[in-house]
Amino acid sequence: MNNKEFERLLLTVQKPGRYSGGELGSVIKDKNKVDVRFAFCFPDTYEIGMSHLGMKILYSQFNAREDIWCERVFAPWLDFEEVMRENNIPLFALESRDPIKDFDFIGFTLQYEMSYTNVLNMLDLAGVPLRSADRKDLSPLVVAGGPCVCNAEPLADFVDIFFLGEGEEVDLEVIDLYKKHKALGSTKAEFLREAAQIEGVYVPSLYDVTYNEDGTINAVTPKENAPAVIKKRIIKDLNNCHYPENFVVPFIQIVHDRAVQEIFRGCIRGCRFCQAGFIYRPVREKSAEVINRQAKCLCENTGYDEISISSLSSSDYTELEPLLNEMLDWTQQNHISLALPSLRIDNFSEELLEKINHVRKSGLTFAPEAGTQRLRDVINKNVTEQEILSTCKIAFEGGHTAVKLYFMMGLPTETDEDLKGIADLGQKIVDMYYGMPNRPKGKSVSVSMSVAVFVPKPFTPFQFEPQISKEEMERKQAYLKSCITTRKIDLSMHDSSTSFLEGAFARGDRRLGNVLEAAFKKGCKFDSWNECFDLQKWNEAFSDCGIDPDFYSQRLRAYDEINPWDHLDYAVSKGFLVREHQTALNEKTTPNCREKCSACGANCYGEGVCFEKR
């Protein structure tokens, strides 16, 4: 297809800027002068994918190498997919507009389970066979990274290589090995066999899985010398690790349209429901000096007028006050606003608060996750009612009138008392507002509360727990609704059918691959989008394959059961997860990594918070 024809078709769809490429900061190379072409695929829309920091880091790092050209690919929205299929346009990369089936690597980042059908759909649009076994040639290799890789068994039949943990080093090691094999003219099997020897590389086809009669796993057996256990990779020294000096700056508005500065990886907290809090351990920080330097450089090169700091819990950064003081100074001088998402401000100095108040107001949000202190102890969410109320007070005094609170429903040990606690907390905030003599005049308060269904995830202490059933969820939702008596509280509980599917895939095994393919063939895609999600089709796909999703999500798992992810080592040991599960059931909290080490196992890298002086 020539360019002219292509551009005419682009003008027939919504938001052609999603597919046009040509953004400032995008990297164009001469394809004849590179050895490796890498299609970095985000299996969701442009607006979502372009907001993702991990993709920006790897894009920049790969392209820093002269011999690699990394390009971006997103899932085309329904209207453009139709145009592509009608006109036989194979999935292409935005920079070169070349079909990705001719690339050396097709790499996916797996951020959430509900994007899996998009992975298959994108392979199909690319004209590449879905199953790894049907792709006989050395290239294109289909690889994947991201948090879902900690249990990507449902994708095991489709993906050639999974990267465990942080990709900066291991990805390049695999690319280098590939270059060697490409030059040698090796077969795909030869290459994969050797790649499996690299730490952090999981080649699923090199493992046989057998099952017991009750459907649980009997054994996972490595073949051809592949390691029995695959260990995730981490970057030990973040100060000297590659960080982008520039981003691709989109033309159309994306979800997070700003510069983003990472300040640390990992989380000291260990909230028991939070997978990220475990799989990114141990905490490793960047120095304030490096952060300021990188952030300034990024703002200068992108021209963004907003920057946010990024981490799992920015309040836990050790040099937070000096960091913010300095960042606020140079950002304000340059008309840049500093976004501080979900920062706890209750222990800030007056002076810093004053400075922050100058910054454009962003919404005030909290994530208490549970309605009572008892249940917050069970999930190890260390936020007290007192902290929430006092932060709201500071914010109301500063002129805010709206707060947003996030909760979960269906947490282990949850009772109706805990649900009522959600409503009560909202009421207390409303009452406090009207009890304040100095509240913003003439304005009413708005408390919005969003309640999601809890999905137990691998590598968390709740990996053993069943997810609640749909019936139980409906009962709980109705009960919670009945507890709310004021119009000042806006309660939102989304349609949660996707949570149950997410629950099955999060802890699913390889046998779900057939279900996934069946669902894709029925037309499932963009499952995280309400307007696309089709429960009916999914139910059919499960029953066609003779698989019960509840087997994966709604069963209490014994500690000695072999889980589909047990041959992956994310540094936190199963023994630790068992201990934490027990402590949770005893309604006891666990101190954070800075207060006391709980011997999770993540000190094995010899770096990070585990070695700080306490």
Add this chain to the structure above:
Amino acid sequence: MRNVRIFYEKKGRMKFVSHLDMNRFMSRLIAKSKIPVWFTEGFNQHAYMNFAVPLSLGYVGLYEVMDVKITDDSYSLEKLVDDLNAVSTPDIHFVKASESVMHTKEIAFAEFKLSFDNIDAKMVNDFFTQQSIITKKKTKKGGIKDIDIAPLIKKAELCGNELTLILTAGNENNLNPSLVMTAFYDFYGVDPDFYDVTRVMIYNKDLEQFV
């Protein structure tokens, strides 16, 4: 402080950038280039920019105009153009900058060129010499009304397979070439088939170049 008018070309992949998105693009470009522009005061401070007549999505523009205010009197306009080009993409090319002479309200006409196949001079002549050309136009409220576009067409001339149109432009009565072409193809009962729409110039009411 000086009022400065910047002229640029918008082409290539930038065709797909809407007018709204151009605003954000330019403010980032200005920030990157570090040219000394005036910022609006107040809570949400941003570089002051004003665009003359928006360009529709998909069109190339060779005479695009953006006004800014320059705070540093010693800063040369040649440097301004160079500094912007240094950080821009080749698809937004800055041509020149000068003190603004006319008011953007004075813009009255715009000249477009567009290409197509399978059209001859007689067809063009027959269509454009009609006394009135009634076509349907979407109103701002979302309805559809009949309008006569003949008085809004200043000139229509075919040269090879390139048609030149000079159409009424500006805040009131802005006539989009795609509306003209839809009426044209409707007249002959065929599907619209034109491409490469380029706005080459904008004029005041006396057909003098807008400066």
